[in-house]
Amino acid sequence: NIWWITGIAIGAALLAFIFTPYITVVPYRWMREAAASDLLAAVIGLIVGLIISFLIAIPLANLPGIWGHILPFVGTVVCGGLGVALAVQRKNDLSHLFQAGFASRRTREREREEERQKELDKDKEHSSHLQPVTQILLDTSAIIDGRIADISQTGFVSGALLVPRFVLNELQHIADSADTMRRNRGRRGLEMLNRLQKDTTVPIEITDADVEDVAEVDGKLVKMARTLHCPIITNDFNLNRVAELQGVKVLNINELANAVKPVMLPGEDIFIKIMQDGKELGQGVGYLDDGTMIVVEGGRQFMGATIEVTVTRVLQTVAGRMIFAHPKQGYNGNISSFLPPSKPR
Structure with missing residues (x-):
């Protein structure tokens, strides 16, 4: 052992x-x-x-x-x-396994951060829509038209009206024109601008800011509106379309005027004075107080008379609203039967 x-x-x-x-x-x-x-x-x-x-x-x-x-x-x-x-x-x-795990985690965190940023951007965009407009650019056509002065007094315009110096120069150039019609339009625009400056309901400001790399006034307006993030008030159809294509909001006075006109429905009866011939045979043409054209089928025979007509259809065009009508049924050949009732003395 x-x-x-x-x-x-x-x-x-x-x-x-x-x-x-x-x-x-x-x-x-x-x-x-x-x-x-x-x-x-x-x-x-x-x-x-x-x-x-x-x-x-x-x-x-x-x-x-x-x-x-x-x-x-x-x-x-x-x-x-x-x-x-x-x-x-x-x-x-x-090492690659851990790196892949950390990378996927960072990717998920980045995606979550991007989603949060998108939500914040949407909230900012939504809040910007809710906020009142602080500035509105005025076009030459809107100043010459003159209705902007009346609209501003009603309180529907929110924010200050901004008139660039190049718009004022164009207005002065039109007022100095050799053509009588253009000269009158330019002077009317200057008078309306003076009226807007005296009106205290809506503040108006003339700015010296310019767009150096654009020559045309319309192009300058659109680019300035994109820079300032503000809409344009105009009556110019071409400027309206160009601005909308570039994402600029446009406030068209003609569209506003058409929107506030009284609504006519087929079947309604109205009294209208036949003022002139229509394009088609037998047609007569009259106008409402707001300038809306009414084409009356068979109305030529009532030229110069105020008759009662029945609305058949309403046509909305780029130029405005057009109403078609025909004499009210029951006409027996006597024009007096279509005249409006006389007021009692």
Whole structure:
């Protein structure tokens, strides 16, 4: 027994002498010379290996005899070593895996941030629609038309009227024209501008701001409106279309006038004075107080008379509203039967 124990002790000493450097010195040198990425991979692999060995050691510890004590230890050493070795060898794959996970997380966070920003932009856009207009650009045609002065007195115009210097110069140029009609229109525009300045209901401002890279007045107005984010008041059909194509809001006085005209429905009876011939044979033409044209089928024979007609249809055109009608049924050939009832004396 003594010799047996002595042999085992000598063998254990030899094994310890041989393998101790691999357990102490070699790992120390490797840790000192290894890169930080290798050390991090080794730690991760060791942790994963120890977790796996712990799960394996539970059933191995229930084995009978000496195996229940040896195999759990062996499993721990093997799993830990394999975990370190595999993690160090596959560190690039692990790095890519972690980078992909972090990248996907950053992508999700960026997408959420973009969604929040879009919602904020929508809220800002919605709130901008709710806020009153602070400035409105005036076009030359709207100033010459003159109705803007009456509209501003009613309180429907919210915000200050802005007249650029180049619009005022164009108005002055029209007022100095050799053509009598253009000269009168220009002078009327200057009078309306003076009236707007004296009116305290809506403030009016003449600005010296100019658009250097655009020559035409319409182009200057559109670009200034886009810069200031404000609408344009105009009667010019072409300017209206160009501004709408470039996303500029336009307030057209003619469209406003058409919108507030009395609504005529087919079947209504009205009294109208036949003023002139129509384009078609037998037609007569009359006008309402607001200037709406009424074409009366068979109305030529009542030229100069005020008769009662029945509306047949209403046509909305770019130029305005046109009403078609015919003499009221029951006409017996006597024009007086279509005249409006006389007022009692």
